[in-house]
Amino acid sequence: xxxxxxxxxxxxxxxxxxxxxxxxxxxxxxxxxxxxxxxxxxxxxxxxxxxxxxxxxxxxxxxxxxxxxxxxxxxxxxxxxxxxxxxxxxxxxxxxxxxxxxxxxxxxxxxxxxxxxxxxxxxxxxxxxxxxxxxxxxxxxxxxxxxxxxxxxxxxxxxxxxxxxxxxxxxxxxxxxxxxxxxxxxxxxxxxxxxxxxxxxxxxxxxxxxxxxxxxxxxxxxxxxxxxxxxxxxxxxxxxxxxxxxxxxxxxxxxxxxxxxxxxxxxxxxxxxxxxxxxxxxxxxxxxxxxxxxxxxxxxxxxxxxxxxxxxxxxxxxxxxxxxxxxxxxxxxxxxxxxxxxxxxxxxxxxxxxxxxxxxxxxxxxxxxxxxxxxxxxxxxxxxxxxxxxxxxxxxxxxxxxxxxxxxxxxx
Amino acid sequence: xxxxxxxxxxxxxxxxxxxxxxxxxxxxxxxxxxxxxxxxxxxxxxxxxxxxxxxxxxxxxxxxxxxxxxxxxxxxxxxxxxxxxxxxxxxxxxxxxxxxxxxxxxxxxxxxxxxxxxxxxxxxxxxxxxxxxxxxxxxxxxxxxxxxxxxxxxxxxxxxxxxxxxxxxxxxxxxxxxxxxxxxxxxxxxxxxxxxxxxxxxxxxxxxxxxxxxxxxxxxxxxxxxxxxxxxxxxxxxxxxxxxxxxxxxxxxxxxxxxxxxxxxxxxxxxxxxxxxxxxxxxxxxxxxxxxxxxxxxxxxxxxxxxxxxxxxxxxxxxxxxxxxxxxxxxxxxxxxxxxxxxxxxxxxxxxxxxxxxxxxxxxxxxxxxxxxxxxxxxxxxxxxxxxxxxxxxxxxxxxxxxxxxxxxxxxxxxxxxxxxxxxxxxxxxxx
Numbered sequence: 001x002x003x004x005x006x007x008x009x010x011x012x013x014x015x016x017x018x019x020x021x022x023x024x025x026x027x028x029x030x031x032x033x034x035x036x037x038x039x040x041x042x043x044x045x046x047x048x049x050x051x052x053x054x055x056x057x058x059x060x061x062x063x064x065x066x067x068x069x070x071x072x073x074x075x076x077x078x079x080x081x082x083x084x085x086x087x088x089x090x091x092x093x094x095x096x097x098x099x100x101x102x103x104x105x106x107x108x109x110x111x112x113x114x115x116x117x118x119x120x121x122x123x124x125x126x127x128x129x130x131x132x133x134x135x136x137x138x139x140x141x142x143x144x145x146x147x148x149x150x151x152x153x154x155x156x157x158x159x160x161x162x163x164x165x166x167x168x169x170x171x172x173x174x175x176x177x178x179x180x181x182x183x184x185x186x187x188x189x190x191x192x193x194x195x196x197x198x199x200x201x202x203x204x205x206x207x208x209x210x211x212x213x214x215x216x217x218x219x220x221x222x223x224x225x226x227x228x229x230x231x232x233x234x235x236x237x238x239x240x241x242x243x244x245x246x247x248x249x250x251x252x253x254x255x256x257x258x259x260x261x262x263x264x265x266x267x268x269x270x271x272x273x274x275x276x277x278x279x280x281x282x283x284x285x286x287x288x289x290x291x292x293x294x295x296x297x298x299x300x301x302x303x304x305x306x307x308x309x310x311x312x313x314x315x316x317x318x319x320x321x322x323x324x325x326x327x328x329x330x331x332x333x334x335x336x337x338x339x340x341x342x343x344x345x346x347x348x349x350x351x352x353x354x355x356x357x358x359x360x361x362x363x364x365x366x367x368x369x370x371x372x373x374x375x376x377x378x379x380x381x382x383x384x385x386x387x388x389x390x391x392x393x394x395x396x397x398x399x400x401x402x403x404x405x406x407x408x409x410x411x412x
Numbered sequence: 413x414x415x416x417x418x419x420x421x422x423x424x425x426x427x428x429x430x431x432x433x434x435x436x437x438x439x440x441x442x443x444x445x446x447x448x449x450x451x452x453x454x455x456x457x458x459x460x461x462x463x464x465x466x467x468x469x470x471x472x473x474x475x476x477x478x479x480x481x482x483x484x485x486x487x488x489x490x491x492x493x494x495x496x497x498x499x500x501x502x503x504x505x506x507x508x509x510x511x512x513x514x515x516x517x518x519x520x521x522x523x524x525x526x527x528x529x530x531x532x533x534x535x536x537x538x539x540x541x542x543x544x545x546x547x548x549x550x551x552x553x554x555x556x557x558x559x560x561x562x563x564x565x566x567x568x569x570x571x572x573x574x575x576x577x578x579x580x581x582x583x584x585x586x587x588x589x590x591x592x593x594x595x596x597x598x599x600x601x602x603x604x605x606x607x608x609x610x611x612x613x614x615x616x617x618x619x620x621x622x623x624x625x626x627x628x629x630x631x632x633x634x635x636x637x638x639x640x641x642x643x644x645x646x647x648x649x650x651x652x653x654x655x656x657x658x659x660x661x662x663x664x665x666x667x668x669x670x671x672x673x674x675x676x677x678x679x680x681x682x683x684x685x686x687x688x689x690x691x692x693x694x695x696x697x698x699x700x701x702x703x704x705x706x707x708x709x710x711x712x713x714x715x716x717x718x719x720x721x722x723x724x725x726x727x728x729x730x731x732x733x734x735x736x737x738x739x740x741x742x743x744x745x746x747x748x749x750x751x752x753x754x755x756x757x758x759x760x761x762x763x764x765x766x767x768x769x770x771x772x773x774x775x776x777x778x779x780x781x782x783x784x785x786x787x788x789x790x791x792x793x794x795x796x797x798x799x800x801x802x803x804x805x806x807x808x809x810x811x812x813x814x815x816x817x818x819x820x821x822x823x824x825x826x827x828x829x830x831x832x833x834x835x836x837x838x839x840x841x842x843x844x
Binding site: 263331355356358385386393399401 | 456498
């Protein structure tokens with residue numbers, strides 16, 4: 001009796017058991033999304049990172065969340081187990097800007113990084129503005145997408161000046177697009193689930209007033225994203241392969257002509273060239289000295305933005321200064337703290353200068369890095385002037401070659 | 413009564429101090445290159461090795477190489493804002509065709525200048541201290557002193573006293589109106605205030621600089637007065653452009669020399685199928701041999717009032733000499749208005765095939781034919797060229813061997829070869 005009693009446990013109990021079993025299986029499958037590619041330590045490493053972020057796996061049905069950070073619970077009110085396996089749309093609600101969602105969706109389709117201010121909803125239904133930073137994580141060798149990382153940085157409303165221009169979330173709130181929302185399942189992250197019906201009356205609430213992320217919030221998002229990629233890199237067990245924040249194969253990042261590569265290869269200084277016309281200014285060339293300075297391989301670094309060298313000690317003011325010089329097509333030399341692949345930092349004398357091709361247009365930017373702490377032979381010059389030698393050499397190489405032909409390899 | 417030929421010319425501003433040239437100044441205190449400041453100053457020094465044929469310990473791309481130091485210092489002056497414009501913002505292209513003329517659109521170089529009366533019928537004119545000259549240049553425009561270190565290896569010092577005690581220093585200075593990235597001026601013995609006039613020693617110095625640079629893309633040029641030099645203070649120009657110049661690719665016909673004159677190892681050729689008639693000097697057992705032959709030729713030309721241009725190419729191993737007559741034609745009103753309207757001054761770089769255009773329409777429509785047409789106006793006639801050539805040979809101690817066979821059809825080759833547009837740009841090295 002007792003045994004039959006046990007065997008004939010109430011259906012609810014068995015249901016729960018099966019649910020638990022299925023749940024366990026499901027969780028294992030989710031976990032293996034990470035552990036198949038990284039050592040088990042990766043979870044601990046990610047848990048130690050501050051901030052609110054997710055990893056999603058586009059290869060699994062429904063593009064589920066496969067990892068949620070400790071910081072996510074504090075920000076959203078959702079416990080980790082409540083979001084694992086669900087789509088990232090769980091955070092969206094009635095007044096979430098459709099244009100912003102569409103932008104996220106587009107970025108996912110194009111497999112590129114994207115940053116947007118977006119109105120999310122906490123577990124208790126209260127809306128809050130976050131800066132969403134989304135970036136694909138690629139298999140370094142074949143360029144396939146392994147995961148997407150999504151960092152959420154709360155946008156502080158305090159002391160915010162009005163009128164600052166911002167691209168992205170602001171503008172008309174196109175909330176009444178339920179039909180469209182339902183077919184957006186190719187990327188759940190960007191899809192409004194439809195559970196919450198559009199409530200036009202709520203559009204007047206404070207939540208709808210678009211907020212603009214400050215530069216420090218943007219940098220915080222990027223810095224978190226970089227830490228995530230660094231952690232994934234560290235625990236990668238893809239048989240010597242690594243992942244990086246940017247696609248590293250020929251797709252997307254144009255290859256330089258072999259003659260330009262040859263000319264650049266003779267330059268001794270540590271520098272990278274970034275493509276000025278492509279989104280997010282990816283690195284398209286890295287000198288040998290740069291690779292030995294930073295510890296990255298060429299495959300890892302190509303396609304990345306230069307912010308990959310930023311870390312917690314990197315001055316945001318200085319980054320902003322560089323950005324301003326880039327916008328005004330001016331050169332600048334700055335002191336800042338940069339980070340190697342292994343996480344160690346070095347005092348970096350950085351010179352950034354626009355490089356024009358034969359058409360007179362800015363084609364590239366050169367970033368010459370100098371570890372001030374290391375010993376160098378500057379040939380009697382000051383370090384600042386010595387660095388300029390790389391700039392001059394790149395200018396003559398680019399100008400001469402582009403006058404007589406293309407600087408880029410013809411695309412396949 | 414002597415007729416004085418003059419044309420109204422717009423001198424290129426080569427120094428930021430040029431506009432002050434007319435204004436008298438009390439005292440100096442400007443850190444200039446004159447006797448007041450230079451002897452007590454310290455400047456960077458590039459000391460080249462005694463034997464230019466000796467392979468350098470450093471490869472050409474080394475940060476210690478001449479080209480690298482020159483570009484480094486040049487970029488530094490650019491960062492300091494010493495140039496009148498950013499030359500890398502000027503469009504440049506290789507014109508499709510057999511020769512591959514290089515065209516540059518430079519709309520700013522000749523703006524905001526006062527035309528001056530310039531005497532073009534005298535190749536040699538005395539140095540005039542009242543006019544702009546390089547002793548009035550500020551020291552920040554100097555990249556380095558350029559001296560023979562007399563040792564086995566070259567070296568660079570960032571800060572060296574100016575050795576004015578024993579001799580005037582040679583300096584390399586920026587041209588504040590560059591026609592290409594890295595455009596500099598080599599000013600031999602700046603304090604000696606030499607007029608624009610070739611002498612064997614200065615010409616050897618120019619060859620030594622080319623040899624020291626050891627790059628086919630680093631060339632020096634010289635314009636005599638009357639052949640578009642705008643400053644009567646001895647100087648050579650130089651810049652780095654990693655494109656072959658049309659004149660360097662043009663076919664040549666070697667002129668047979670008597671055994672006696674072969675001893676120096678210098679060979680002489682005549683350019684064929686190029687719009688400007690010219691002589692090509694090559695070889696020589698030593699750099700000195702080559703310098704002596706070519707400077708003798710130059711000296712005959714300037715002493716006999718024939719304007720000329722010189723291109724020092726291929727690391728000092730090939731020298732092109734072009735006697736020319738454009739300014740004379742211009743002053744006599746024999747140049748077509750169409751060509752005058754382009755305002756192109758056919759100096760050494762233009763003659764070599766690197767043509768700086770001032771109007772966008774000229775740039776857009778530039779073709780091998782239009783470039784040829786311009787340069788053909790510069791050339792001496794065949795008859796006059798042969799006459800001058802004979803004098804040059806005598807002056808340089810060259811004796812033409814008797815067995816020369818001049819093919820009758822050679823004259824007919826002075827015309828552009830019509831070409832169909834190429835599917836890819838000439839000189840395109842990048843297709844894989």
